[in-house]
Amino acid sequence: MPPCCLLSLDIIRQEFKPDTAMSDKNALFASFLTKWLQDVIGKVDADTYALYLYDTKNFIIPYFKNTPITVAKIKTEDIEGYYQYERTENRTLNNALLQYHEVIKEALAYAVELELIRDNPADKVNPISGEVQILFTDFLLEWLEMIKHNVEMTTYASYAMCIKSRVIPYFKEFKLTLKDVTPKHIQDYYQYGLNVEKVSANTVIHRHANIRKALQYAFRTELIAFNPADRVERPRNVKYTAATYNDKELEALFAIVKGKKIELAVILGAFYGLRRSEIVGLKWDAIDFKKKTLTIKHTVTEVRVDGKAIIVEKDRAKTKSSHRTLPLVEPFEKLLRQLKEEQERDQKVCGKAYCREHLGYIYVNELGERVKPGYITQNFALTLKNHGLKKIRFHDLRHSCASLLYANGVSLKEIQEWLGHSDISTTSNIYTHLDFSSKVASANAIIGVYPS
Structure with a gap:
């Protein structure tokens, strides 16, 4: 369509x-x-x-x-x-x-x-029975085209990247029709990913989810008798353990980024635990200087579709729980007021050359151009490298935030609300290592009744 x-x-x-x-x-x-x-x-x-x-x-x-x-x-x-x-x-x-x-x-x-x-x-009835049997790879492309306008752009970009760049190149040489695809064909592909491409088990699981979803549509529309992806063995999920910074490491990082363009991203990531999309999407109307609050309600994400970078703006956060209001602490308020003064000064200096497209956004450069999501990731990695700091991902600042909150007596439920997780199980699954201190406390409590 x-x-x-x-x-x-x-x-x-x-x-x-x-x-x-x-x-x-x-x-x-x-x-x-x-x-x-x-x-x-x-x-x-x-x-x-x-x-x-x-x-x-x-x-x-x-x-x-x-x-x-x-x-x-x-x-x-x-x-x-x-x-x-x-x-x-x-x-x-x-x-x-x-x-x-x-x-x-x-x-x-x-x-x-x-x-x-x-x-x-x-x-x-088979709506395409009058035609030559469709190739599996062609079906995948047609399925992508069909769902393009029924899912979020970010979701479609993820599907398209996986299927066009990884799945189709592998299956193309076999010239299998949709009905010819067997569980063994799919299982062999997963083994190829693990043993030849050397990708992680989690990557294979992600590819499996895409393949299964496409084949489930073929099964639902009776193009195939059953979904072969349901009859394969997925590799075991490997839980990711995030690298984090402790309070001393964060203190050193804050000192290094002080006064630099990356400072805003680091503070929002490490102190508030904001996602990159939430940082880039932060607007001045989300800041209430009187009530001393900031509200997460707008996101900006960059995705690639067919090799082209596309910016996706949403007037909503990732989930309902992601829409949250947090207290505006004094050091951050001071930084925001400073940034606001700089923006007003830049507008006067640049005049007509100042970008009007992103007025209202907080994270912009001297010409009023909104900072791109990729800038944060790349600049953060360079900052760590140039100053000899421990290598972590930018998203790991969010994990560092959770670790510090827990270390200071904040419960998992409160961490869930601070980070904007929709379910506390998400919080506990990601931060299971945080719960170890409570187990130590339980052990100490019961040791008193252990026979000497």
Whole structure:
């Protein structure tokens, strides 16, 4: 489906006023589709409903409106005829046909539920059966295109990078069709990753998640009899133990970055435990100097799609829990007021040359250009290297923050809220090493009753 068409989904949703089709066997299939759209509201998520609505109103109903087929008498031949029409007249691609097929199947499943028909005729139809068997690699590309507008850009970029750069190059030489892919083919690929590419078990697990999701769609649309990815052995997940800085190491780091452009990122990462996307996305309207608070509510992320860097701005944090308000401590407030004065001075000095696109953002350079996420990662690594400090990732400052909080008596529940984790299990899973001190305390408590 063309991107320009998808942009109108919300408008179509708002304008749509369903007809009141009769829920009987004599209702035309086109009319029944309209009723189904009305009844399915609230039973599926908004994005899925918008997609159903767009496909049904613009492609499926216009075709069946010109036929006298009732919902009770629609047959597999009628549905196959529609797909043949789309292939020949509109040159519709496989991914779109699969999408239309899912809509028709769901609508007719509802007709079965209402006892208007006994069996779902769409269950016996393969929307692309009239064509040469699709290659596994081609299917993966079509699946990527299909989900492109149904998931977050950051999620799509992750899928695309994995599948286009890693999965497809491996499977391309085998020329396997989608139906030919077996669990052994997938298992061999995982072993290739571990033994030849020398990637980590966690990387293989990430690739498995992508492959399984794509094949699950093929299984759900009956292109394959079962999901072969469900029958492989995944490598065991290796828990990552973050390298952290203690209070002395952080003190040395703060002294080194004092007055430098990277200082803001280091303070927000180490003291507040902010993610890189939250740091770059911080705006002046998130700072309340009167109430002495800062609110995390906007993020800026950089992703790569087909080799091109794309900046994704969101007026929301990573999860509902990521949207949080934290106290504005005096040293940080002082730094912010200093940065605000510098920005106002730079605007006057640069005049028309000052970038107006990112007005409102805190982390900008002298010309008003917003700092890129990659700048923080690269500059932080160079700072550590140039000053002989222990090598850690920038994200490990967030872990250092959690370690210091725990060492100072802050509970895991409070750390969860400070860092913006949606579930305390996330906090405990990442920071299980922090809980060891409490176990030592438990051991000391019970040692008193141990027989001497």
